Amino acid sequence: MALEEYPPPHHVLSDLGIEVDAPDGSVTVARLPVTPHLYGGHGGVRLGVLATLVDVVGGAIGVEVLAPDWMATSDLAIHGLRPATGAVVEARGTVVRRGRTTLVVETTVSDGTDAPGPVAWATMTFAVLPASAAAGPRPRRTDRRALRGAGFDRPVSEAVGITTGEGVAPGHGGAVASLSVDDYVRNSFGAVQGGVVALLGETAAMRSLYLAGVSPELAPVDLQVTYVATARAGPVLATPRWSEVGARGSSTVVELADAGAGGRLTSVVSLRAERW
Amino acid sequence: MTGAGGADGTGGADGTGTGLPAGALPGRHVSEYFRLERWEVPPPEDAPGPSILRGRAPVEDHQRGPGGGLTLGGLLSVVDSLGGFACGLAVLPRWIVSSSLAVRMARLDHRGPLELEATVLRSGRASAVCEVAVRDRGAGGRDVASALVTCAALDPGDLPLRFARPVVVPMSPADPSAPGPEEFFHIDPGTGPVTRMQMEDRLRNPWGILHGGAVAALADVAAARAVAGVEGGAVASADTVLRYLAPARVGPVEARCRIVGARREGTVVRVAVHDLGAGGRPVALASVSVRNLGPRSAR
Numbered sequence: 001m002a003l004e005e006y007p008p009p010h011h012v013l014s015d016l017g018i019e020v021d022a023p024d025g026s027v028t029v030a031r032l033p034v035t036p037h038l039y040g041g042h043g044g045v046r047l048g049v050l051a052t053l054v055d056v057v058g059g060a061i062g063v064e065v066l067a068p069d070w071m072a073t074s075d076l077a078i079h080g081l082r083p084a085t086g087a088v089v090e091a092r093g094t095v096v097r098r099g100r101t102t103l104v105v106e107t108t109v110s111d112g113t114d115a116p117g118p119v120a121w122a123t124m125t126f127a128v129l130p131a132s133a134a135a136g137p138r139p140r141r142t143d144r145r146a147l148r149g150a151g152f153d154r155p156v157s158e159a160v161g162i163t164t165g166e167g168v169a170p171g172h173g174g175a176v177a178s179l180s181v182d183d184y185v186r187n188s189f190g191a192v193q194g195g196v197v198a199l200l201g202e203t204a205a206m207r208s209l210y211l212a213g214v215s216p217e218l219a220p221v222d223l224q225v226t227y228v229a230t231a232r233a234g235p236v237l238a239t240p241r242w243s244e245v246g247a248r249g250s251s252t253v254v255e256l257a258d259a260g261a262g263g264r265l266t267s268v269v270s271l272r273a274e275r276w
Numbered sequence: 277m278t279g280a281g282g283a284d285g286t287g288g289a290d291g292t293g294t295g296l297p298a299g300a301l302p303g304r305h306v307s308e309y310f311r312l313e314r315w316e317v318p319p320p321e322d323a324p325g326p327s328i329l330r331g332r333a334p335v336e337d338h339q340r341g342p343g344g345g346l347t348l349g350g351l352l353s354v355v356d357s358l359g360g361f362a363c364g365l366a367v368l369p370r371w372i373v374s375s376s377l378a379v380r381m382a383r384l385d386h387r388g389p390l391e392l393e394a395t396v397l398r399s400g401r402a403s404a405v406c407e408v409a410v411r412d413r414g415a416g417g418r419d420v421a422s423a424l425v426t427c428a429a430l431d432p433g434d435l436p437l438r439f440a441r442p443v444v445v446p447m448s449p450a451d452p453s454a455p456g457p458e459e460f461f462h463i464d465p466g467t468g469p470v471t472r473m474q475m476e477d478r479l480r481n482p483w484g485i486l487h488g489g490a491v492a493a494l495a496d497v498a499a500a501r502a503v504a505g506v507e508g509g510a511v512a513s514a515d516t517v518l519r520y521l522a523p524a525r526v527g528p529v530e531a532r533c534r535i536v537g538a539r540r541e542g543t544v545v546r547v548a549v550h551d552l553g554a555g556g557r558p559v560a561l562a563s564v565s566v567r568n569l570g571p572r573s574a575r
Binding site: 074075077079081082096097099101102104106108117118121123125127221222224226228229242244246248249251253265268270272274275276 | 378422
């Protein structure tokens with residue numbers, strides 16, 4: 001899919017209705033209209049959705065800053081600071097460091113309510129892919145963009161193809177969530193979009209903690225995704241590999257593997273859950 | 277190449293364990309301070325792949341932090357050393373510098389000794405990613421932390437990389453007169469949002485730049501001081517994501533903290549580390565979750 005055509009109208013980023021702008025050249029802003037289908041069970045927009053918004057901001061910055069080179073997301077860490085309850089959430093991203101091989105971006109997310117402080121803060125690292133080693137030089141995209149899709153008629157995790165419970169990958173014992181892969185969730189490289197990976201990781205991690213007996217009152221507050229390889233074929237299976245249940249919060253780590261690519265490890269996601 | 281951390285690639289106390297010439301790697305003192313023992317477990321012949329690297333570190337009383345176990349900076353130091361070494365072995369004949377560390381803490385009150393296992397998840401021409409599991413041998417193998425180390429691979433230049441394989445780095449002898457971590461890492465006494473570290477040769481890694489573990493130790497102390505200065509009470513740094521932006525070569529090095537949000541169970545701190553001797557150049561950015569150790573707040 002050519003960059004100029006990405007994302008197509010029928011795509012998760014289009015259905016999220018994200019608007020991206022770079023008002024003064026030093027900051028990139030993305031706004032997300034909040035609908036009930038973006039909420040989790042803890043009184044605010046899901047952390048995985050905020051991670052998707054952060055990923056879009058980071059990608060927009062990378063496209064602008066790194067042209068004509070390309071980039072791949074290495075990792076994303078987001079810290080929820082309070083529930084996001086406003087009608088619109090806004091992510092503002094800036095460059096921390098542009099090196100020869102990496103780009104580091106930090107993003108602050110606010111929700112426009114009277115509550116003090118941001119709702120989340122995030123950092124992410126991109127690996128720079130030289131144009132000669134990738135798919136040739138890539139043009140800059142400096143235009144303001146408003147993505148308009150049909151929206152969601154069901155919870156966002158269902159809409160992107162995430163399954164939990166009995167429907168998860170029969171024959172793949174241990175997986176607690178899975179993602180079907182099609183063009184609706186692929187990025188311009190043909191791999192699963194980074195924010196969707198975060199959403200799958202969040203879903204799987206919370207499912208894992210639920211199965212471990214953790215109180216459902218615990219909300220995901222920190223999410224960290226390390227991208228090891230691209231997920232292209234699917235289904236992507238999420239399997240817990242580590243967890244700790246504590247009195248004041250619980251943590252878990254899940255691995256995501258591409259079952260359609262021989263079970264190749266694609267990402268490692270760690271999550272911290274606490275009471276708000 | 278922007279990475280600034282790094283496995284110290286030591287040869288143990290005298291360099292003999294790895295075939296490295298004694299004194300070739302001046303950064304070895306960080307691993308010696310934490311008495312990190314390391315040994316390589318090669319893959320089976322019928323399943324080629326990167327080696328697993330295992331490690332063991334006693335938790336000395338003078339190295340314990342407010343949570344009761346090894347300080348976060350100490351834990352990150354041993355994770356960086358072991359994980360970086362595993363990544364380095366996986367990319368030979370190139371070598372590595374750490375580009376990021378991320379740790380999710382299970383327990384702050386571990387007894388020790390700690391057992392560590394580093395597994396390379398991916399290695400390529402330009403980078404490697406390693407997972408490090410940390411367990412408390414003194415508490416029946418209970419989980420202490422899960423960490424990820426990301427490294428950039430680069431041409432080692434003149435760095436001597438003559439390893440006797442499998443690599444074995446013995447535990448250095450105990451030093452009853454060893455100082456606490458803040459003194460060892462030359463972190464200036466102080467309070468509040470700004471904390472400074474003096475650059476000493478023993479804190480440099482094989483590339484001659486500030487060891488990644490030293491940067492982690494500074495971020496740990498600085499974040500805790502920043503929160504204690506505002507909220508008071510007992511706090512301890514816990515979950516951390518540390519990104520190395522550029523090498524710190526000159527010093528002193530300064531950590532500037534900003535509290536980005538406070539939650540019921542702790543505070544999220546942004547820590548920006550700068551090399552003052554290099555015009556204030558940014559060298560690292562960290563997010564540190566500082567946990568309250570006292571009774572729950574009524575927030």
